[in-house]
Amino acid sequence: MSNKLRQHIEEIVPLTDQEFQYVLSHFSFRKFKKRQYLIQQGDYVRNDFFILSGLVKSCSTDQIGKSHVVFIASENWWVSDPEAYHNQTPATVDIDCVEETETGYISLENREKLCRELRKLEYFFLRKTTAGYIASQKRILMLISANARERYQFMLLQYPGLLQRVPKSVIASYLGVTRETLSRLST
């Protein structure tokens, strides 16, 4: 499993074996079953999770108890509740497994230590954070100005090959459309 993590980091910065072993010593690994939670609303969030295999969804529950899909993530994505992780505030979302999911995860303390000690890792996390920021901005644009068809097309582009793995109710919630509208779009 650690090979996938190395490959992922090395897409941005090359590491010597010794450096990778040091990086690795700051990570832990855990397998979650389908429907298990990585993070639950209200939790104190210790970790940022790198998905080695599997699929998760992040949901926010509104005042009347309705759940809304914030994002879907599979292999090679990092997932957490960013504000809760970085600012040590309670989680505002649930992240649970749509499939059995293997993760490598790192605490904020270990991440900051690695960034201080190994400049390559600071650069890696800057690039990853920038990518997360860009993806979030695109999601905002989609939410405020795209119609249902554009949202669906955006999703096909952003998550190629994922539609078969995710229940239709999750896709509909991610797009903010009804199941009926989704059926019309996907035919």
Place this chain on the structure above:
Amino acid sequence: MSNKLRQHIEEIVPLTDQEFQYVLSHFSFRKFKKRQYLIQQGDYVRNDFFILSGLVKSCSTDQIGKSHVVFIASENWWVSDPEAYHNQTPATVDIDCVEETETGYISLENREKLCRELRKLEYFFLRKTTAGYIASQKRILMLISANARERYQFMLLQYPGLLQRVPKSVIASYLGVTRETLSRLST
């Protein structure tokens, strides 16, 4: 004007006079009049703008020509079209001035050069990008699961003192509500 930039950077990393002079040599400064554009949809985006004074809004125009406010930003915020800036793709938003606005701005090339040469600046931009990522996630949560009243309250918290400076039509568009709903919320 450069004092404000120094103060802003030094909230995160202290700089010697010499370091700051070096940082400063990578920035340019420009004053924009009310209604002038920092970025126009379709542009090649060279710069990330730090707002020294004034107020701008970012808008996305949908297929039927309706404009939607993505964000509002004033003193001490950084604004750009993140994807266009980082990935050198055409801008997907317009950013224009609600008030006369003074900016310090930096090209991607200069920013990357500074990050390579001065580790403190890399750390500064990592912190700023993380803050932008967190703010974007909160905006997503607001858009997908908050009702009109919650959105309004979120805005009061995120932009204290700004409501008086922004036209009601801009606030209504940012919140995704009608002018009538906004009137009800703000009384």
